Amino acid sequence: MSHLDLEQLREKVDAVNLEILTLINERATVIQEIGKIKEKQGVNRYDPLRERHMLNLLKENNNGPLDQKTVDHIFKEIFKSALDMQEEDHRKALLV
Amino acid sequence: MSHLDLEQLREKVDAVNLEILTLINERATVIQEIGKIKEKQGVNRYDPLRERHMLNLLKENNNGPLDQKTVDHIFKEIFKSALDMQEEDHRKALLV
Numbered sequence: 001m002s003h004l005d006l007e008q009l010r011e012k013v014d015a016v017n018l019e020i021l022t023l024i025n026e027r028a029t030v031i032q033e034i035g036k037i038k039e040k041q042g043v044n045r046y047d048p049l050r051e052r053h054m055l056n057l058l059k060e061n062n063n064g065p066l067d068q069k070t071v072d073h074i075f076k077e078i079f080k081s082a083l084d085m086q087e088e089d090h091r092k093a094l095l096v
Numbered sequence: 097m098s099h100l101d102l103e104q105l106r107e108k109v110d111a112v113n114l115e116i117l118t119l120i121n122e123r124a125t126v127i128q129e130i131g132k133i134k135e136k137q138g139v140n141r142y143d144p145l146r147e148r149h150m151l152n153l154l155k156e157n158n159n160g161p162l163d164q165k166t167v168d169h170i171f172k173e174i175f176k177s178a179l180d181m182q183e184e185d186h187r188k189a190l191l192v
Contacts, residue, residue, distance in 0.1 A: 010130065013126050013150070014153055016123045017150055017153065018157055019119055020120065020174070021154055021157060021158060023119065024162060027109060027112045030105050030109050030112065034102065034105050037105070038102075054109070057110055064121060065124050065125055067181075071117065071120070073177065074177060075113070077170050081162060084166065
C-alpha cells in the first residue's frame with residue numbers, strides 16, 4: 001500500500017473520532033435529562049442494574065474486532081464520565 | 097416528567113450506546129489496516145504526534161456538555177484499546 005492509503009485511513013479515523021465525539025456528547029445530554037428526573041424523584045443517579053443492562057445489550061451486539069473486555073472497559077469510562085459531569089453540576093449548583 | 101419519559105430517555109441512551117459500539121469497532125478495523133501498513137514499513141505503531149493531532153482535532157470540535165479533560169480521557173482509552181488489540185494480534189501471530 002502507498003503513503004496515500006495511510007493518509008486516507010488516517011482521515012477515516014479522524015472522521016470516525018468526530019462521530020464518536022458527537023455521540024458521547026449527545027449521550028451526556030440525555031444522561032443529564034435522566035439525572036434531572038431522578039433528582040425530582042429523589043432516587044440515586046447511579047444504578048448498577050441499569051449499568052448491567054447496558055453492558056449486556058452491548059455484549060449481545062458486539063461483532064468485534066474489539067473484544068468484550070475492551071468494550072466494557074471503554075463504556076465504563078463513558079458511564080463514569082456522565083456521572084462525574086453530574087456530580088460536578090450538582091456541586092456547582094450547591095455553591096450558587 | 098413521567099415514568100414514560102425516563103423509559104424513553106433510557107431507550108435513547110441504549111440506541112446511542114449501540115451507535116458508539118459500531119463506531120469504536122469500525123475505528124478498530126481501520127487502525128488494524130494502518131497497523132499492517134506500518135508493519136510493512138517497519139515503523140512503530142504508537143505515534144505520539146499523531147495522537148496529539150487527534151486530540152487537538154477533538155478539542156477544536158468539542159461543543160460539550162462533556163469537558164475537554166473528560167473527552168481526552170475517554171479517547172485515550174479508545175486509543176489504548178486499539179494498540180492493545182494489535183499487540184495481542186501480534187503475540188498470537190508469533191505463537192503460530
